[in-house]
Amino acid sequence: MSSEEETQQSLSYKVHKSTLKWAPVFNMTILLSIAIISCLIRVFSVIRYESIIHEFDPWFNYRTTQYLVKEGPYALWNWYDSESWYPLGRSVGGTVYPGLMMTSGMIYWVLHKLSIPIDIRNVCVFLAPIFSAFTSLAAYGMTKEITKRSEAGLLSALFVAIVPSYMSRSVAGSYDNEGVSIFALVFTFYTFLKTVNTGSILWGVYTALAFFYMVASWGGYAFIINIIPIFVLFLLITGRSNQRIQVAYNVFYILGTLLAMQIPFVGFQALHSSEHMASHAVFLLINFLNFFSWIRNFVSKKAIITLTKFLVVFLVFSILVGVVILTLAGKTQWSGRSLTLLDPTYAKKYIPIIASVSEHQATTWSSFFFDLHYLILFSPVGLYYCYYKPTETKIFGALYTVLGVYFASVMVRLLLVLAPAVSIMAGIGISWAFRKFAKSVRSFILPKIEKPKKYRIPPEISIIGLVLLGYYCSIYVLHANFAGSEAYASPSIILSSRDRQGNRNIIDDYREAYYWLRMNTRADDKIMSWWDYGYQITGMSNRTVLVDNNTWNNTHIATVGMAMASSEEDAFEICEKLDVDYVLVIFGGILNYSGDDINKFLWMVRIGGGVYPHIKEEDYYGKGTYRVDQYATETMTNSLMYRLSYYRFDEVQTAYGQPKGYDTVRQAVIGVKGYKLRHFEEAFTSENWIVRIFKRKQRENRDGVAFTSKQTSQFTIPKESSPVTKFSKKANIKQRFTLNFNE
């Protein structure tokens, strides 16, 4: 019995021993497989559809990258794009975060130097998955800096690698700034925490460089430049500040700010924009306190008190005055998006163009759960762990999570910033729980190594807990897999539907229409559409657009909104003034495609009305609601958008058992039928009617000349001359002539 026990013990002891020996190898292997998995899970979109650039913004990034690869970085810096925002144009070099394009440009050049002739499109398509692998590595490092434990790091890396929120922006083809900048964000935090832990200036320089890459790639860098000062301030207030923090912050702030200024789009904003104000203030404060404690060595205690009072009053007063003066003089202002973050209702009230973007809406619980899944359940455990035995790095992790939760609940798109934080916290929490459970199990199996303690969890409960945790984790993996393969794989310019047999049908209307534009219009034709489709038209059709997704000029967008909301006659005048040749509308009434222009139309009205007050939202509400049927108002049915979308729609039957002209999205029969367009003519309608393109006609030859006079409309032949017959009338004329000849 005892020998049996001994052999059993020695076996498990051996296993335990060799596991410990091989742990680093396991560690690296697991990490590597996580990196590979994070890449592979994002390639579903290419497998299901094709290697294509997705959505809207990526098309601009793709076009810019093509330009960069063709013309070089200096040309990109000075690129003045006359094909967008006609006739204003856009100075691309100064209004773009070049990090993404430079990264793929670099990859392209390096590969071509190595004689690997890869197409730039494929570099762009697969960039985000590759960077997600880097992100999981950075998350491993960051968690390790927070907890000093590699198992927590591995779990965090796994969670980050497949978190659906991050996946939504980094599937293959989703060539957007976020794809690389989430890596930059996590990596900056990793290097910063490393600096905090080591107090090394060298790591501080790395932090600044990582921050520089972040500034170069995404406007979300403001999050870093705010959270690090808040973290330092928090430490100062709680009295946890020390020399390492000072080194870390000063090196980061000075180098980081200087480097940020090198990006043309940021430039001097790094000094005077409100997003950077916190960093300046904390820099002054931390050095002032340092200086103050140094002075304390030379001055008596009584003098110190008066000096403190004086300095505190002076500091507070000067900062207040400074902020007031800067704000009044307009030297610093809050951008609309930042204000929306502080006051979630701000955009809705004042800036409809920000409120109109779906990713700027407040986050719903369902999207929280869909995008983060079980992580939001487990991250509080990690948060608790961080506050339980706080160190500087744990405080940082906790602060990051708490602030991230706030921002993510204000705007949907900022879930992306929260996702790494929640993953890391969940990783820490779950690994902590695992550890506790494992210890109790181990003390049961290997009592010699793990000394049993009184407060240990009973092993039976531990086993149940381990199984449950494992179950939840695998559920999370399944969910992430579903999100990656189904929900976020769609490129949104190619739609797909399933018929009753389960066959997949590809709906390729967008590309069909954009290709039509490319092949059938003149090279300098201007296309008017709502701004959502601007990047795609310039990217795919290579034609000039009036407005695009870079919503920098509200007035110009409002003008387009006004044109869409005006009657055909007025819209024609506006289009003529803006040299519009074609108008493109998206219409989903046949295919039940709800993201069409009629559904977006209210935003056009609101944005147009924000600048041109004669456009009033209530004019478009029939019987109190927004509708297209017979109760729609005259303003609504006369609007260009309505006229173009429903042109000849009443000639088709869309749904079984419904009359002709039945709109499947609005579920109503359209109100106006059989009308003709006077100033526009249908040029192209795609297979499923999703994209409709109309050509603006030339002004009519006698436009504004023809009329009907009173004389003509009330024309009657007076009584005395009415009996004149045709014959005698002729004679009459002849007679008159003869008379005249005689004179």
Added chain:
Amino acid sequence: MIKFLILILGIVFAGTPYNQKKVLVLSDNPAVYVSHSQFFNLLSKTYRVDYKNIQSNTFNLQLFGEWQYDHLVLFSTTNDLKVSIQELLDFYDSGRNILLLGSTDQSKYFRKFLNSFGLDMHEYGSSVIDYFNNIKGNHNIVTTTNVNILKVDKPVAHQGAGLAMTPYETFQVYGLVRGSETAFSGSNLSHNIIYVGATQGRNNARFVSTGSWEILSDEYLNNSNLGNFELTQEIIRWGFGQSKILKAENLIHRRLDSDDIKPYNYRLREDCYFSIDIFEWDYQKDQWIPYVSTENDVILEFVMLDPYYRVPLKKGQGAKYELSFKIPDVYGVFQFKINYLKPGYTFLKIAEKITVRPFRHDEYGRYLVQAYPYYFSSFGTMAGFVVFLIAFLLNK
């Protein structure tokens, strides 16, 4: 041999393009051929003229989608026509010209037709009366010297109805011959009585309408004291597109200090030179001659949404109109625009798109006086850092 003949014929016909234009005269009253023989003589001197009865089926304006005539003369007061108003308007909108002779007993059909050109007949049966400017005291035969656009020196006699214009006068509709101040007609006492009205479409097709047939009749044309003969000549020339025809070509824009014509783009605040050649058709010499505008009214606009410049072009050598100016301090897609809408002349609508780009990163001025404090402070900081380092290292 046949090929040679065809070649000869081709040369002959190609050399006389205007002689080959075809005019269709539509009338419901054969009497006009007697009363207006002079007019028809003038017409057939320059055109191939077909005479058809408007009420018959013997003519086709359009055959297999091709217009059969270049110009149209309408002598008719009937309602009973074989052509629809729309067909006549289509004829005009395709760039062809129409001359309509009105009458006091003009039918509703032609009143509607006239309305389509922004002109209007006076009431049925009314005729213009002038107690001061008339012939031999007959106040129904009125005279006027108020002739615009056309070149007529002597007074013009008119008898019959007058025309009125649209409620809002446009650059397309004008009176060629207007009544004198003292003329009036029926209940219409305004001074704005028109004897010969004209409309020019956006496609430069011309439409002329007289208030009465008599203004072009032999009776007045034969009278050497009156200007009606010249008027008739001028109406035919102007109305059928021989006089006051302009064309613009050879548009050039370049940097003032460069010969690179039509560069890819301009930088803001560059000096720019613009020129264009404008020619007028000389029907006597049968060739294009430089157009000279006496009023300095060829205006160039430099437009991006709004005009940034609106300056008359200077007359240069030959047909050249030119201007050099500084491109404004705004970037965008600009247009050189000329909208020459002078009444009576061919409309010139010219738009040339160019891109004005901002400064390149290496085009900004350097070593500005204002920047010296910055240079000083940055170099000072560097020097101070070195000094500090030396002091720091030596102190150790």
